[in-house]
Amino acid sequence: MKLFIICSIPFIISYALSRVVIWRSAGWGLIDLPNARSSHSVPTPRGGGIGIVSGIIAGVAVVYAAGLERFTSLAWLAALTAAMAVTGFVSDRCNSPVRLRLAAQLTMALAAVFILGRAGISWPGALIAIGIAGAVNFYNFMDGIDGLAGAQAAIGGAALAAFGFITGQSWLIFSGLIMAGAAAGFLALNVTPAKIFMGDTGSYAIGFFFACVPLLDGRLFVPVMLVMGTFLFDTIVTLALKPGRGIRWHEAHRSHFYQRAVALGYSHLQVTAAMGALTILFSAGACIYLVSQATAVKTVIVAAELSALVLCAALISKNRRGLA
Structure with a gap:
């Protein structure tokens, strides 16, 4: 019952505030207008991340108020995530310049390395901060169709638990349940046809949250990467191919594998469900990886996931060429 309540409160807060954002989006300047590279065709409210982050803060507050947790780093994780969300909100509201966004992301990432990782000023710390900022942008790039980023966050939260x-x-356990509940509350309004998008407010916060968790326990680095495998693979491969297509890394486009799948005729729901199923499978593998002491088992898990991702990408690319 205790764990159910911890998961339910973020769900309720996230859902309720996402409803408020839908209602007030026009007045707040939070409307996403479709363009040639969008995957939606009608103006849609964005800023659902406000609900997600509020749900996270509420969930963490309940955990501490009830005396269930003494590890203060959970509170710091929530606070830093909220600060990153503010950066995303400014982007949603004002479409701030890329350099300004990157500077803010790196600043927050360095703060996380210093506070959560308890690392001083060093080259390793700087590289970790760059990785965290990269994860923030990776998650943002993958927030392009109904339900995808929300489902990934909900499943990822369950995996953390x-x-x-x-x-x-x-x-x-608490951080995972809180993230899962907050993401699910938003997801209820984001499944096809989406009534609201999470916007940069949500994608920045979620990407940052998952990237920072391994700072608190280094054993979680590979398992978290396995859980986020679909997002990491899609983004890294797409970014690697961008220069050859004459596209800048930060420019909007429709060349991600999930976008190509939609272009092949699969619905947003079908693509989201397929990637969600893969993430559940990869999460199970991540749990085995975490439990196992055998290097061979861990190697097989990583190789199997990478092979599955390469196969999926090859099938999408082959069908896309056939369609052309």
Whole structure:
């Protein structure tokens, strides 16, 4: 019952505030207008991340108010995530310049490395901060069709909770359940046809949240990457191919594998469900990776996931060429 309540409160807060954003979006300047590179055809409210982050903050507040957790880093994780969300909100509201956004992301990432990772000024710390900022943008790039980013966050949160049970860490259980609940509350309004998008407010916060978790326990680095495998693979491969297509890394486009799948005729729901199923499978593999002490088993899990992703990408590319 305790865990159910911890998951339910973020869900309710996220859903309710997302409803408020839908109602007030025009007055707040939070309307996403479709363009040639959009995957939607009608103006849609954005800023659902306000609900997600509010749900996270509420969930963490309940955990501490009830005396369920003494590990203060969970509170810092929530606070830093909220600060990153503010950066996203400014982008949603004002479409701030790319350099300004990157500077803000790197600043928050460095703060996370210093506070959560307890690392001083060093080259390794700087590289980790760059990686966190990269993860923020990766998640943002993958927020392009109805339900996809919300479902990934909900499944990823459940995976973190599972990691918490495996490692016996209550803060990890709570953080996972809170993220899963907050993401699910938003997702209820984001499934096809989406009534609201999470916007940069949500994608920045979620990408940052998952990237920062391994700072609190280094054992979680590979498992978290396995859970986020679909997003990481799609983004890294797409970015690698961008220069050859004459597209700048930060420019909007429709060349991600999930976007290509939609172009092939699959619905947003079908693509989201397929990627969600892969993420559930990869999350199970991540749990085995975390439990296993055998290097061979861990190697097989990583190789199997990478092989599955390469196969999916090859099938999409082959069908796209056939369609052309």
